[in-house]
Amino acid sequence: MNSTPLARFERVTRRFGDLVAVDDVTLDIEPGAILGLLGPNGAGKTTLLSLLQGLRRPTSGTVTLFGADPRDARTRRLLGSTPQETALPETLRVGEVIDYVGGHFADRVETDALAEEFGLSDLLRRQSGSLSGGQKRRLAVALAFVGRPRLVLLDEPTTGLDVDARRVLWDAIRHQHELGATVVVTSHYLEEIEALAQRVIVLGEGRVLADDSVARIVAEVGVSQVRLEVEEPDALDALDGVVRRDTADGVQVLTVSDSDAFVRALVGSGIRFRNLGVRGATLEEAFLALTARRPADELVTSHGKELR
Ligand SMILES: Nc1ncnc2c1ncn2[C@@H]1O[C@H](COP(=O)(O)OP(=O)(O)OP(=O)(O)O)[C@@H](O)[C@H]1O
Numbered sequence: 685m686n687s688t689p690l691a692r693f694e695r696v697t698r699r700f701g702d703l704v705a706v707d708d709v710t711l712d713i714e715p716g717a718i719l720g721l722l723g724p725n726g727a728g729k730t731t732l733l734s735l736l737q738g739l740r741r742p743t744s745g746t747v748t749l750f751g752a753d754p755r756d757a758r759t760r761r762l763l764g765s766t767p768q769e770t771a772l773p774e775t776l777r778v779g780e781v782i783d784y785v786g787g788h789f790a791d792r793v794e795t796d797a798l799a800e801e802f803g804l805s806d807l808l809r810r811q812s813g814s815l816s817g818g819q820k821r822r823l824a825v826a827l828a829f830v831g832r833p834r835l836v837l838l839d840e841p842t843t844g845l846d847v848d849a850r851r852v853l854w855d856a857i858r859h860q861h862e863l864g865a866t867v868v869v870t871s872h873y874l875e876e877i878e879a880l881a882q883r884v885i886v887l888g889e890g891r892v893l894a895d896d897s898v899a900r901i902v903a904e905v906g907v908s909q910v911r912l913e914v915e916e917p918d919a920l921d922a923l924d925g926v927v928r929r930d931t932a933d934g935v936q937v938l939t940v941s942d943s944d945a946f947v948r949a950l951v952g953s954g955i956r957f958r959n960l961g962v963r964g965a966t967l968e969e970a971f972l973a974l975t976a977r978r979p980a981d982e983l984v985t986s987h988g989k990e991l992r
Pocket residue numbers: 700703704705723724725726727728729730731732
């Protein structure tokens with residue numbers, strides 16, 4: 685498929701003094717997907733988004749938004765975003781805030797429709813300063829969509845929300861996506877990315893560690909989860925292919941790189957075990973396996989292509 689990308693990073697590096705926050709990143713954001721941006725704290729996710737918003741300049745390389753420079757305000761008219769920390773005018777009512785922000789756009793979503801979609805209808809007459817933290821989040825995310833943007837950047841949109849509020853937002857984000865918005869979402873909730881994203885980019889120390897569908901990232905990383913009970917759990921750490929070990933209610937939960945080889949090594953070791961269970965990995969396990977790797981061992985794929 686040969687669509688023009690909405691945004692493009694070409695060999696982009698961003699330093700803060702000696703610290704390399706974004707390290708030689710090349711990627712395209714094509715229209716159509718919900719793209720999940722994952723990475724541990726400090727991986728460079730917010731910096732990447734701030735480059736797209738024109739809030740920061742790359743130290744080297746080029747960032748293009750809608751084919752132009754994101755630092756030009758005209759370029760950003762069709763970009764929607766929600767900052768991590770939101771500062772809403774405290775004394776304006778929710779409806780007034782939506783009207784105020786919407787007033788900046790020629791083509792905008794009507795206030796009632798937007799409120800309905802984001803579960804804010806009952807709050808339209810409340811002063812925004814009186815909203816709970818979760819309600820403020822919902823309003824901030826709703827505002828990102830008011831101008832019918834082509835590309836929307838959501839930095840940890842559901843942090844601090846309860847499960848129900850999170851699902852309301854997921855449905856609203858999915859609906860906006862169906863209406864034509866391309867969405868980039870960062871999250872520390874792996875299940876959020878699994879639920880929303882068709883494409884996932886995993887960042888580690890400013891570099892792209894993986895760029896693919898959730899299913900392919902999990903498959904490519906090739907880790908499995910093994911659960912078992914043993915008398916001496918520490919002995920398991922010496923076995924081949926153990927990427928990580930956790931304990932849950934007395935059960936050892938291992939992430940292993942090759943479950944067949946692990947089970948052979950387990951049996952060969954003579955460690956006495958019970959209730960052995962093996963299953964494929966979740967995105968969370970794949971993520972942990974990827975970000976635990978050293979850069980030289982990285983498997984980097986972009987829609988199936990090796991980038992190394
Ligand atoms: N203005 C700044 N000055 C100095 N260092 C910065 C600045 N902004 C970010 N950094 C550093 O750049 C690195 C990447 O930060 P960034 O906020 O992009 O990470 P992140 O992936 O969004 O992290 P988190 O998940 O914690 O939000 C971190 O080491 C951070 O401390």
